[in-house]
Amino acid sequence: MTTGRVLAALVLAALGVAPFVPMGGMGEYVIFVMVQVFIWSFIGNAWSLMGRFGLVSLGHGAFLGVGAYTTTLLWNFYGLTPWVGVIVAMAAAVVLALVVAYPCSRFGIVGHYFGLVTLAVGEVIRLLLIAERDWTGGSLGLTLKTAGDASFYAVQYADKRVFYYGAFVVWLLGLWVWHRLDRSMARAAMEAIGEDETAAASVGIHVSRFKLAITSLSAALTAFGGVVYAQYIAYVNPETLAGVGVSLRIVFAVVLGGMYSLLGPTVGTALTISLSEYLRVKFGVHFIGMAETIYGLILVVFIIFLPSGIYGSLRGLLVRRTPARA
C-alpha cells in the first residue's frame, strides 16, 4: 500500500504544479483540457454514487442543467453571488431528484424502467430550457454577465489557473465523498438493497430512505459540478448541460473507467475527453459526431466484456478476495 501512497503523492504533486510547468504555446490548452477532466470526473463520480448500486440514471443532465442555469439566472437577473446561488442550485436539484425518485421507489420502478424515466427527465429539462427562451436564451444559451477580470463575488477569473486549482480541489472533494461512502455501512446497505430489497428490508434497512438519500446526494453533487462548469466556461447551453447527449456521455465515461472503483470515473473521463479532443484536432468539428459513435461502440463492448471498466478490471487483477472456510 505504501508504494500506492507514494505514487498518489507524486501524481498529486505533479497536478499541483502543472499550471506552472512551461509547455511552450500548449500551456493554456493543456490547462483547458485538464479543468474539463477534473470537472467531468467529479460529475462522473457523483453519477457513480448511484450507478454502482444499480440505480442507473440516464438523465443526470437534468441535475447539471438545473444547477448551471440556477446560478447563472440568479446572477444575471438578480446579481446573486454564485456562492449563495450554488446552494439554491443544489437544493433545486435535490427537489427534482426527490420528485423523480420518490414515485420510482414507491411504485418499484427499477432497472431499465428507472433508466428510461430518468432519460425522459433529462430531456424534459432540456426542452424546458429551450422553451423558456425569454429567460434562458433558448437553444442559443446564455452568457454570464461579466464582472471584470477577477471577481471573487461573481466567481469569474480571466486567469484560468484559478479555475484549474478550484476544479482540482472539487475533484478531490468528490473522491473524498466517494471514499467516505465506500468505507461506511451505508455502502453495505446500498449494496444489499441493490441485490435484494426484500432481504435488505428484513434486516432493518429502510429501502426507500436509502435510495432517496443516495439519489439526492448524487443530484446535489452533479448540480454542483454543473455550477463549476458554468462559472468556468461563463456560458450555459441546453445541449451541453441537459438532455440525452450529455447524460449519456457521463454514463459512457464512468462505464468505460469503471463505476465500482474510486478512480474509475476519472480514468474513464480522461479517456473520453482525450478521445474527443483527439478527434476534434485531427478531423475538425464537423467530425465530432464520430466520437459519440465510438463511445457507443466502446460502451457495448465494455458492458459485455469488462463490466467493471478499464481501471476496475486492472485493479481487480491485483486485489482478490480470499475464499471463505466454512
Added chain:
Amino acid sequence: MLTVSGLTKRFGGFIALNKVSFEVIEGEILGLIGPNGSGKTTAFNCISGALATSEGSIRFQGEEIVGMTPDAICHRGLARTFQIPRPFRKLSILENVAVAAHFGATVRTSEAEARHRAVEVLGLVGLPADPEADPTLLGAGGLKKLELARALATRPKLLLADESLGGLDPTEMASAADMLRRVRGELGVTIVWVEHIMATLMRVVDRVVVLDHGEKIAEGPPAAIAEDPRVIEAYLGEKVVLA
C-alpha cells in the same frame, strides 16, 4: 408475545392462508409444521411484513404490526430467516451480518459496535469472521448459518426461523437444533421454528401448530401432535418425515 388472529392471505383467487390464529408465548420455541405448500412460509412473510396481509390482525408485544414495513417490524425486535437463503453476495460474510447489526438492531448500534456484534454472532453460529470471507463460497449448511446469524445480529426478541435445517445432513441437523435451543437459552430469544422434517423439531419445541392447506388443523404439545390422526392424515404419504 405474538398474537395472530384470523390471518388470511390470498394470491389472486388462491387462498394460501385461511383465518389462521395462534399465539406465541414469550420464552418458548413454537414449532410451525405442515406439508409442503401448507402456507408456513406465507405466514412468515405476512408476519414479517414481506407480504401484505389480506385480512386479520397480527399483534407483536401488544402492537398491531399489519401494514408496517419489514424494516419497522425488524426494529421492533421481530427477525426472520429465509427458507431459501438470500445472502448479499457482493458483501463479505462479516458485512452481511454487520449491516444487519447496524441497521436492524432494536437498540442504536454504531458501526464499530455492529462489526463487533457481527464477529460475536458469527462465532455463535460457527462461521468464520474473516472480514474478506465471501458468502458465495458457502455450502447449503453455511448459508443457513448465515441466515441465522444475520437475523440474530438484529438482537430480536422473536425469531421466525424458516426451515433452518433443509439440506443438512443428520449430524449438522442435530447441532443446528442444538443451536436454536442455545439461542433461546443464552440470548433469551423466543422462536417460531418452521421445519418440514418433524423428527428433529419434535425433540426441541415446546408446542406445535400444524397447518394444512392454509388452515390450522391442530395445536398442542409435540407428543400429542405426533399421535393426532388429522396430522398423520395431512402428512399421509409423507410418513418418512414423521419417523
